[in-house]
Amino acid sequence: MLEKKAIKENYFKVLESVYEKEEINALFKWISEDLAYLPEPQQKELFNGYLAKLALKQPLQQILGYAYFYNLKLKVNEHVLIPRPETEELVYMILQELKKTSNQEILDVGTGSGCIAISLKKNLPAAQVHAIDISEEALKLAKANATENGVEVHFKKDNALALKADDYPKFHIIVSNPPYIATSEKQNMHDNVVNFEPHLALFVEDENPLIFYDKIADFAQTNLYPNGLLLFEINQNLAVETQELIQKKGFKAQIIKDLNNNNRFIKAQLLG
Structure with a gap:
């Protein structure tokens, strides 16, 4: 026994x-x-x-090979970030925006495990959901997660820092949880994150910590419909700087706190 x-x-x-x-x-x-x-x-x-x-200190989700996110079971491995509860809040925010609409075009930039894109498609079956990542291994896993959860997401390999407007349609919503932790912050982080989760998805150089927000917002200027929404998960220590960066590009941007009262998200509307 x-x-x-x-x-x-x-x-x-x-x-x-x-x-x-x-x-x-x-x-x-x-x-x-x-x-x-x-x-x-x-x-x-x-x-x-x-x-x-x-x-x-290996995360249990990696050991078991799966994590739960927004009532979905998703495969995870060393090539993708383990989905966080804060990111569920980001999905909820989008669903609240779109609950009275249909046939929306949505883009998830830096999809990783596919958690955001798959959750949105599962809850908005009429939406056209696109998702990109620079990592082939991440895309392979995201595609498997979409299949296992019975949804169709349009996955594509691309670099978030070099998106070309002509390669994509217009979107009603662009969402991203990009790398936003400065390399210098690594020493303050838990070993289970630093030693086991992909640095490609976590860290940015100290010299330009907002580079992903800058480039994605540039792309959103051309590829969002007028009054379309750009939503980001952000570094709470750079919330105001991120807001100001996006507002300078023609967006009305607001900082939104997570359930732990940290500055965690930016919701920005393209003025026009």
Whole structure:
């Protein structure tokens, strides 16, 4: 018989220097549910294997190979960011904007796992959702996630810093959660992020931390319909600077706080 109590005690013993007690409880609960239908010998082997990886601070979502986002189950791996709750707020914001409309054209820039694009398409079946990423590995995973969740998203490999207006239609909404963490901030971040999640999707050079916002907003100037919306997840430490940058390009931009009361999003409307 599987000694669940002893296994749990061992988890606390090994992980107490890495995680808070509440986190260990949550991790153990998720693992227990994930392994529940496997034969006991296999469960024991995986419990031990997962514990070793958790002790190295690898995110559980990567270990299990999936994460939950906006009521969807999405594959994740080392090539994509693990979807965050804050990004769910961004999706909710867009759905509130579009709940009374249909046939919208939407572009997700830097799609990663596809979490934003797939969630939007799942909740707005009449919308045409496009998504781009520079990483072929990320796009491969995003396409698999779209297929598994039964939605059609138009995926394309492209560079967010070099988007060409003629390559795309006009959009009602452009959304992006681009890299926005300055390289100098790396030392203040948790090891489970820095050591296991893709730096390509996380970090920008200190000299130009708003480069993605600058280039995407330039593209949005030409490829948004008049009064179209540009929505970003942002670095809370550069909220005002990001707002000012976008407003100078002909947008009415507002900073929006997340549920933790941090400056987390920009919602900008193209004036015209």
